[in-house]
Amino acid sequence: MGEFAQILRAWRDRVRPEDVGLAPGLNRRAPGLRREELALITGVSVDYIVRLEQGRAVNPSPQLLTSLTRALRLNDAERDHLFRVAGAAAPSSGLVPRQVTPSAQRMVDRFRNAPVAVAVHTAIYELVLWNPLWAVLFGDPSSQSRLERNVAWQHFAGSLPVTHTPEDDEAYSRDLVGHIRAASGRYPADPDIPRLIDRLVEASPDFARRWKAGTVGELRTSRKTLHTEQVGDVVVDCDTFSGGPGDQTIVVMTAAPGSEDEQKLDLLRVVGLQRLGS
Structure with a gap:
């Protein structure tokens, strides 16, 4: 052997x-x-x-x-x-890490049976791990390409079932561009970053304008309204934890305890798990 x-x-x-x-x-x-x-x-x-x-x-x-x-x-x-x-080249340390750390994996596993949507993203905000409720809310990422799983692409060039207040939308857009720029400075040898930026500049005048402005920053906590077919609108608080092991970001979406929004999330979780297990 x-x-x-x-x-x-x-x-x-x-x-x-x-x-x-x-x-x-x-x-x-x-x-x-x-x-x-x-x-x-x-x-x-x-x-x-x-x-x-x-x-x-x-x-x-x-x-x-x-x-x-x-x-x-x-x-x-x-x-x-x-x-x-196995006869393969190990992932280069000069590239954006995509391996999910054991601690991040455990966190996602712990929220499998709770009304909480949680996901792990790379330094350029590419989705690499998620729990079932996240898939119910945003569609199954396993059927999407790497570009389609990128949050910046979804926000500026795609269609997410999410809205913010005008103030939160401005802050989110600015911080998302800043997050990508900060990652480009940390991983100058990763070819995926300039390819992503070129695609975004071509597809979104809004991204192109913000990128030209030279914004650098990180995403922060925000409030979002999620639009669903099953239970209607759900208001959630979105907490972002950046700079963890593997330079990855964990995003956790929750609703106020005991609220109607939390009940909607729990219903979606149960329905979603039944659908995924069918």
């Missing part, structure tokens, strides 16, 4: 189902994830996981390695080792 197969099995055995938002279940012969569970989380077949662990499948794609990194809760050193023994 090769090194890749050996560590894949060892790291699968140390992850508990509850660590990844799964029910422990009964009659488990091992404390770790089953192959079926790892296959479900990473979006591949059980047979492929079996062949990887038996050393019969070679050259897994970087996309799958990234999924395995996330599912197995690997730290940076473990991730780099996984990539190397």
Whole structure:
């Protein structure tokens, strides 16, 4: 058995189902994830996981390695080792980090069964992880391209089901541009950043004007009105936590405790989970 197969099995055995938002279940012969569970989380077949662990499948794609990194809760050193023994180049430290840290993953998992929408974004505000309620509110990001999952693209060139007060909208637009500019300074070698900026400048005169103004900044807490087909408008407070591990931003949307808006979020959560499980 090769090194890749050996560590894949060892790291699968140390992850508990509850660590990844799964029910422990009964009659488990091992404390770790089953192959079926790892296959479900990473979006591949059980047979492929079996062949990887038996050393019969070679050259897994970087996309799958990234999924395995996330599912197995690997730290940076473990991730780099996984990539190397799989024969792939480890993610460059000069690029915007896209690996979700274990602490961010745990936070998202904890909010799986609460009326809270939570998501993790990269330094250029590309969505990389979300809980089910987020997907209900904004559409399933797994079906979107990386550009379509970028919040700046959604805000300036797409259509989000969100409105702000005029004052909050101005602040949000300004801070979002400032956030992208700050990231461009931290990651000057990442080719995705100038490509994103070029696309935004071409698609949005508003972004182009703000970018030319040289704004630098970070997103702050704001209040938003979310427009939904199922329960109508929902008013939420949007808290943004930047500068965490991996230079990623965690966004948490909540409603006032006991309010009608919180009840709407909880209803959407329940309906959404039923739909995702159907």
